[in-house]
Amino acid sequence: MDYRAYIAARLPAEGLTEREIAEAIAVPPDPAMGDYALPCFRFAKVMRKAPALIAEELARVYPTDGVIESASAVNGYLNFRVNRRGFAEDTLSRIQREGKEYGSSDMGRGKTVCIDYSSVNIAKPFHIGHLSTTVIGAALYRIFRFLGYRTVGINHLGDYGTQFGKLISAYKHWGNREEVEKGGIHAINDLYVRFNNEATEEMEAEAREYFRLIESGDREANDLFEWFKSLTLAYVKDIYAALDVTFDSYAGERFYTDKMQPIVDELREKGLLKESQGAQIVDLEAYGMPPCLILRSDGASLYATRDLAAAVYRKATYDFDKCLYVVAYQQNLHFKQVFKVLELMGKEWAKDLVHVAYGMVSLEDGAMSTRKGKVVWLEDVMRRCIEKAREVVSVKNPDLSDKDEVARKVGLGAVVFGALCNNKIKDIVFSYDKALNFDGETSVYVQYTCARASSVLAKAGEKRGMGCEIPALNAQEFELVKALADFPDTVRAAAADYEPSLIARYAVSTAQTFNKFYIDCKILQAETEELRSFRIALTEATLTVLTSALGLLGIGVPEKM
Numbered sequence: 001m002d003y004r005a006y007i008a009a010r011l012p013a014e015g016l017t018e019r020e021i022a023e024a025i026a027v028p029p030d031p032a033m034g035d036y037a038l039p040c041f042r043f044a045k046v047m048r049k050a051p052a053l054i055a056e057e058l059a060r061v062y063p064t065d066g067v068i069e070s071a072s073a074v075n076g077y078l079n080f081r082v083n084r085r086g087f088a089e090d091t092l093s094r095i096q097r098e099g100k101e102y103g104s105s106d107m108g109r110g111k112t113v114c115i116d117y118s119s120v121n122i123a124k125p126f127h128i129g130h131l132s133t134t135v136i137g138a139a140l141y142r143i144f145r146f147l148g149y150r151t152v153g154i155n156h157l158g159d160y161g162t163q164f165g166k167l168i169s170a171y172k173h174w175g176n177r178e179e180v181e182k183g184g185i186h187a188i189n190d191l192y193v194r195f196n197n198e199a200t201e202e203m204e205a206e207a208r209e210y211f212r213l214i215e216s217g218d219r220e221a222n223d224l225f226e227w228f229k230s231l232t233l234a235y236v237k238d239i240y241a242a243l244d245v246t247f248d249s250y251a252g253e254r255f256y257t258d259k260m261q262p263i264v265d266e267l268r269e270k271g272l273l274k275e276s277q278g279a280q281i282v283d284l285e286a287y288g289m290p291p292c293l294i295l296r297s298d299g300a301s302l303y304a305t306r307d308l309a310a311a312v313y314r315k316a317t318y319d320f321d322k323c324l325y326v327v328a329y330q331q332n333l334h335f336k337q338v339f340k341v342l343e344l345m346g347k348e349w350a351k352d353l354v355h356v357a358y359g360m361v362s363l364e365d366g367a368m369s370t371r372k373g374k375v376v377w378l379e380d381v382m383r384r385c386i387e388k389a390r391e392v393v394s395v396k397n398p399d400l401s402d403k404d405e406v407a408r409k410v411g412l413g414a415v416v417f418g419a420l421c422n423n424k425i426k427d428i429v430f431s432y433d434k435a436l437n438f439d440g441e442t443s444v445y446v447q448y449t450c451a452r453a454s455s456v457l458a459k460a461g462e463k464r465g466m467g468c469e470i471p472a473l474n475a476q477e478f479e480l481v482k483a484l485a486d487f488p489d490t491v492r493a494a495a496a497d498y499e500p501s502l503i504a505r506y507a508v509s510t511a512q513t514f515n516k517f518y519i520d521c522k523i524l525q526a527e528t529e530e531l532r533s534f535r536i537a538l539t540e541a542t543l544t545v546l547t548s549a550l551g552l553l554g555i556g557v558p559e560k561m
């Protein structure tokens with residue numbers, strides 16, 4: 001049962017819909033206040049009364065029953081107490097019934113969300129900067145799918161631009177097939193870096209010519225380009241496989257080569273195109289933005305031109321209800337401009353485009369920081385995390401049998417969690433020690449909690465607490481039940497705010513709540529059989545929910561640790 005909806009349906013308050021009331025109901029941080037609370041200042045305007053007075057009046061008339069046992073007013077809040085037994089029974093039976101599906105929903109049925117994430121640049125390194133877009137995007141993909149949306153994951157490859165001309169030039173001067181075949185993306189990157197450091201005027205001109213050759217369909221130039229592209233993709237696909245990240249489309253910038261002209265024509269027809277210093281632009285001064293560049297003076301298209309074509313193509317192909325762009329905040333202006341131009345073109349769906357901006361990730365470890373031509377490759381970060389995970393896991397449990405598998409889950413989990421456990425817009429500094437701290441607010445802490453729950457359940461054997469009588473709940477038990485009951489709302493909120501960190505924080509706090517319960521309450525040695533089965537059921541439900549929460553983030557859960 002949805003307790004918020006239950007309360008809202010019985011609340012005789014004017015001015016807000018039941019749904020708005022339900023959404024306004026929160027869980028007070030201090031459980032002494034109540035189990036749920038409705039802030040009444042929301043009604044003050046419509047009801048023309050002070051919030052405190054409204055809360056008092058509502059408390060007087062609220063029809064308490066066997067589900068909600070009391071309603072009381074405190075400082076403009078209406079606080080509710082639930083019937084603990086009923087609440088626990090309800091929550092646990094739902095988790096038992098729904099299992100892995102608990103927290104999912106069909107709210108998205110019939111709706112499509114396109115998510116543009118990772119969107120790596122061909123022939124450039126997949127470095128730590130791409131970590132956030134990859135893991136935040138992939139988490140949003142899983143979250144929306146869990147809520148019943150059709151999701152389309154798009155890797156808008158950066159496979160268009162002068163860098164390929166440079167690369168071909170560098171390859172012709174300094175490279176050879178064998179070396180590049182062997183070194184893959186690293187060899188390609190070395191060539192690119194060398195070009196940027198050493199290229200002469202002549203080579204720059206040559207690079208422009210090679211780029212033109214790619215554009216005009218020259219066979220050799222295109223073969224080289226495709227080769228560089230396939231080497232890059234082979235490399236990133238290994239990373240995606242390790243992080244369990246998938247895409248439905250790899251239509252990159254190049255894909256839009258023949259789809260830009262219609263956009264340019266439409267802009268012209270609609271009188272939006274203006275010439276400025278030989279270039280074609282859309283003037284956005286009226287909106288306080290610099291102009292959006294559509295065509296350079298030599299007729300070449302730009303990043304924005306391709307994004308305009310991509311948005312139109314996605315709308316036509318997927319008929320999305322929302323199209324998300326998980327891209328660093330450095331591109332705020334770019335997306336504001338692109339969205340505005342589409343709006344000016346009369347695309348009413350421009351309002352459904354969302355730039356999901358995120359902050360920078362850097363490494364605490366100075367020795368690996370970015371220097372000119374020296375980038376921090378994501379694969380190195382991943383490898384180091386797995387190694388370190390192996391160490392900490394071995395110290396904690398020297399007899400562990402499948403150490404490699406556990407180290408992998410723990411190490412990669414730490415990489416993923418590190419990139420999405422904070423509010424996404426914050427710049428973050430990744431620290432290996434902090435990310436792999438068993439006692440911190442970390443994925444390994446949550447994974448360890450799961451392993452602890454698994455071990456309790458293994459010891460409990462056959463006697464799982466299904467269909468047990470619910471005893472009178474103590475504070476720790478009740479807090480845990482409340483945390484578990486909050487999972488579906490947390491998932492919905494994460495989708496509504498495009499904020500997977502809500503689920504990450506939820507997982508940590510629920511793990512903390514479980515550990516309080518675990519330490520304070522005897523589970524297998526409980527005083528009565530009834531209590532024992534109830535606590536086992538609670539442990540099992542916690543494991544189910546934490547596994548789902550981490551799963552949505554892309555983090556696996558080892559059975560033993």
Ligand code: ARG
Pocket residue numbers: 116119120121156157158307310325327
């Ligand atoms: N490849 C770009 C970069 O690394 C990101 C592309 C984001 N997506 C887009 N539709 N513009 O900066």
